[in-house]
Amino acid sequence: MTAAELFDRLRGRLVVSCQAYPDDPLHGPHFMSAMARAAVLGGAAGVRINGLADVEAVRAAVAVPLIGLWKDGGGEVYITPTAEHAVAVAHAGADVVALDATGRPRPDGLGLAETFERVHRTGALVMADVATLEEGLAAVDHGADCVSTTLSGYTPDSSPQDDPDLDLVAALAGKCRVPVFAEGRIATPAQAARALESGAHAVVVGGAITRPADITRRFASALKERRP
Numbered sequence: 118m119t120a121a122e123l124f125d126r127l128r129g130r131l132v133v134s135c136q137a138y139p140d141d142p143l144h145g146p147h148f149m150s151a152m153a154r155a156a157v158l159g160g161a162a163g164v165r166i167n168g169l170a171d172v173e174a175v176r177a178a179v180a181v182p183l184i185g186l187w188k189d190g191g192g193e194v195y196i197t198p199t200a201e202h203a204v205a206v207a208h209a210g211a212d213v214v215a216l217d218a219t220g221r222p223r224p225d226g227l228g229l230a231e232t233f234e235r236v237h238r239t240g241a242l243v244m245a246d247v248a249t250l251e252e253g254l255a256a257v258d259h260g261a262d263c264v265s266t267t268l269s270g271y272t273p274d275s276s277p278q279d280d281p282d283l284d285l286v287a288a289l290a291g292k293c294r295v296p297v298f299a300e301g302r303i304a305t306p307a308q309a310a311r312a313l314e315s316g317a318h319a320v321v322v323g324g325a326i327t328r329p330a331d332i333t334r335r336f337a338s339a340l341k342e343r344r345p
């Protein structure tokens with residue numbers, strides 16, 4: 118699949134992020150590949166998957182474009198923190214490798230251009246996970262194939278917020294020559310639709326679909342507040 122074909126398949130569509138941490142009963146490739154299959158059944162045009170085992174299993178389970186990442190390490194930069202992680206994610210079967218492109222120092226000391234270049238040598242594309250407009254523009258200059266607002270609200274240079282950062286989506290979409298993905302805290306179908314109206318090429322939704330413990334917690338706490 119060429120880059121143009123891949124982005125065409127995702128245009129105006131939903132990407133579901135299927136990720137479960139080790140303390141989640143759904144952790145592991147068996148559950149995440151079932152989750153990815155359920156997402157595709159429901160109309161997801163792509164999936165976003167964390168970790169080599171999950172990427173491999175999901176690659177075998179669904180045929181849609183797969184955005185892979187590898188959260189690792191205890192540092193500030195934890196989304197696919199080194200070029201070695203990024204290349205491993207590509208080799209595990211990701212079509213697109215998502216990585217922290219905030220410009221903060223990477224643990225392997227490599228710059229973004231060199232890291233992106235190593236991903237491109239595998240044949241995979243690069244999704245730059247950013248928190249600000251400046252980071253997105255710099256990532257595109259360094260060769261990113263697409264940009265996602267994943268890290269807005271989670272870095273010292275972006276303010277924490279409850280809602281999706283649709284201002285950032287609009288700002289990036291207005292200035293970037295590559296597809297911009299809206300990602301982070303999209304909790305309702307209405308917010309997903311607004312993300313497209315803000316200029317997103319596609320919309321990534323995670324927890325609101327794939328974290329049943331968190332979804333349950335929202336319902337349970339709504340009852341608690343009104344318990345007689």
Ligand SMILES: CC(=O)N[C@H](C=O)[C@@H](O)[C@H](O)[C@H](O)COP(=O)(O)O
Pocket residue numbers: 134136186196267268271300301302303321322323324325
């Ligand atoms: C900040 C960070 O580490 N984001 C991660 C990136 O892969 C995931 O934990 C999120 O679930 C994903 O971005 C989708 O966002 P949300 O679950 O809010 O729809």
